[in-house]
Amino acid sequence: MFNPGFLLAADFHCDSGYLLYGNFCYFFEIEDVKNWANAEAECVKEQGHLASFHSEEEFSFLIGERSDALRDSAWMGLRRQGDGSYKWSDGWPVFFTQWGPGEPSNLQDEGCVSMHAAFPFHGTWNDTDCAVAKSYICKISYGTAPSVPGFDDPPRLTGLV
Template sequence: MFPGASLCSLCGAPGAAVGPGGWGWECCSHIPSGGEGGLAVAWQAEVPPTRIMSFLGLGTTAKLQTTLTELGETQAKVLQQESALKELQERVTQGLAEAGRDRENVRTELFRVLEGIKFQNGSCEPCPKSWLTFQGSCYFFSEPPSSWEASLRLCANLSAHLVIIGGLEEQGFLSLHTRGLGYWLGLRAVRHSGKVQSYKWIDGAPLSFSHWNTGEPNDSRRQEDCVMMLHSGLWNDAQCSSKMDGCICEKRRSC
């Protein structure tokens, strides 16, 4: 039990008082005269902000600075890893694209060699009348204008398909026979989320050789999904519903 005088000397005189260093408090006490009842003390303290910072000390500030530094280093490492991952993804994508082109080139060349052997043996049937012959294929230039879908059906009715151009030699041959007209090709755009991502031939093969006109393909109004050959031989993307061009049908010679 604390004597009343000692408690008051700790709290100061009853009422408001100012402690060391500018601390302020209010203290009131009730000290029973006997040994029972204990001690009841109520106090309030107001501590200045500068005193709080002093109480926390420089150690806490140093730890905070160290934590911030470590956080900055971690963020830098994460950014480096993200950059490395993005570069790796780009390399993989490029490698797959190159592998696809190489595969198509090998397939085309092998097919030409096999066809050449068959021709030398004289075992292949000639192309139908009004069809042109080039490297084992027969080509029919249909001049009446029609849509891309209608051209697709026309070629199918002739036991053929819209032309698939495999390289510069075939392109050069076709360019010589346009007769100043435009023709649909068997090439369409592949869209994702409304945007053209790539082009594929009607047999599912990805586009490896192209002969686009300057500024093409431009996907005007995001509606040009089909590809046609201009009279110059250069390619242009156009709306599939357009009925301004004919089409080129192709089929392999029967051997």
């Protein structure tokens, strides 16, 4: 019997320019920099969100695979809430962090989180001003979308390349 709520990553592929990990496709946008809100809007247009990371394994895999693509810091989906806590733009609670030294600084105008690309802080996270234009990382889920091959195929990922 077909179970539309459970799909294996092996059943999917990511479009050219995207990286598959687990049930997700990731895209590193390095050419068209945007502020945090506009970057999130672009990811939502692709039926995803700015990237959320839920384990050291997931984060390490992506950084290891695409560290050459990032020339500068990049937005991810973590944002400070009104109560001072942090939450991912896809709604997930925070299980894993990779804050850089002295971060988060929690300054009033630093409510969004980016990932450093340059050494010695490569891969660490920094809270920063949401209005600054940066590269960004989108994360699109294929693992939860119902799909019947040939009838309800997952949407094609286009428009960010």
